[in-house]
Amino acid sequence: MARRPTRARIxxxxxxxxxxPIIMFGLLGVGVVAAMVLFPRFSSGxxxxxxxxxxxxxxxxxxxxxxxxxxxxxxxxxIAQPATTVLDMAQRYAGSRDQKxxxxxxxxxxxxxxxxxxxxxxxxxxxxxxxxxxxxxxxALPAESPATPTAVVLNQPERGVPTPTAAPRPSSTSSSAGxxxxxxxxxxxxxxxxxxxxxxxxxxxxxxxxxxxxxxxxGTPVDLLESIQGQSIDNESRWFKLRVRTSDGxxxxxxxxxKYIVVGGR
Numbered sequence: 001m002a003r004r005p006t007r008a009r010i011x012x013x014x015x016x017x018x019x020x021p022i023i024m025f026g027l028l029g030v031g032v033v034a035a036m037v038l039f040p041r042f043s044s045g046x047x048x049x050x051x052x053x054x055x056x057x058x059x060x061x062x063x064x065x066x067x068x069x070x071x072x073x074x075x076x077x078x079i080a081q082p083a084t085t086v087l088d089m090a091q092r093y094a095g096s097r098d099q100k101x102x103x104x105x106x107x108x109x110x111x112x113x114x115x116x117x118x119x120x121x122x123x124x125x126x127x128x129x130x131x132x133x134x135x136x137x138x139x140a141l142p143a144e145s146p147a148t149p150t151a152v153v154l155n156q157p158e159r160g161v162p163t164p165t166a167a168p169r170p171s172s173t174s175s176s177a178g179x180x181x182x183x184x185x186x187x188x189x190x191x192x193x194x195x196x197x198x199x200x201x202x203x204x205x206x207x208x209x210x211x212x213x214x215x216x217x218x219g220t221p222v223d224l225l226e227s228i229q230g231q232s233i234d235n236e237s238r239w240f241k242l243r244v245r246t247s248d249g250x251x252x253x254x255x256x257x258x259k260y261i262v263v264g265g266r
Contacts, residue, residue, distance in 0.1 A: 061111045067114045093105035184258075190242065193262045202252060206230025225241045227239070233257060239255045
């Protein structure tokens, strides 16, 4: 009759000493692989959240987003030095064997260099109103024809208003400008029509000492607000307070000698 194996005998047969080295080498291999995968991430000093933010910002920059806006967004999530962080990630990705990380390295390198020297915002220059320095009225300048008949040019010298010491103009000039003008009875329309076909200055006061607001070309429609007595020039002391609309839709209010205005001339 066969004997049954005891528990001690079964344990000795199953627990073979040759299996322990195999298990130890297997665990050691798993540990090495895990270290190779995780060590670059932990050694970089960048957590996953920051890395994801930087990658997303780099993708937005590649799609045309403003680097200044992206820099502010990165700073708002706690990245104090966005340019340095982005360039460090680009350098780390460049040494990676992963093709996707190498591609992202080029994108992040371009993004980081732009963050170091962001281009200043482009401020559009106004094109509707030409601005230049104020020139003395006594300076002789050639007559210039305006680009458009209704454009209002700020601070341009004109040949319509003389200085107080200038020689009197012929009476035919003022009569030709005012002959077609209706009597002023209250606020209403008017049109700029100087006798010598030159631009006329719109001033802050009813005198030539008032600051020049703009040079109004002939043919410009205006809104006449009131008639007042001001500085007398060529025996004409009546001035109109008027409002004129510029080509960009803004309104200027000032004073102009009545001899250069045709009342109701629209």
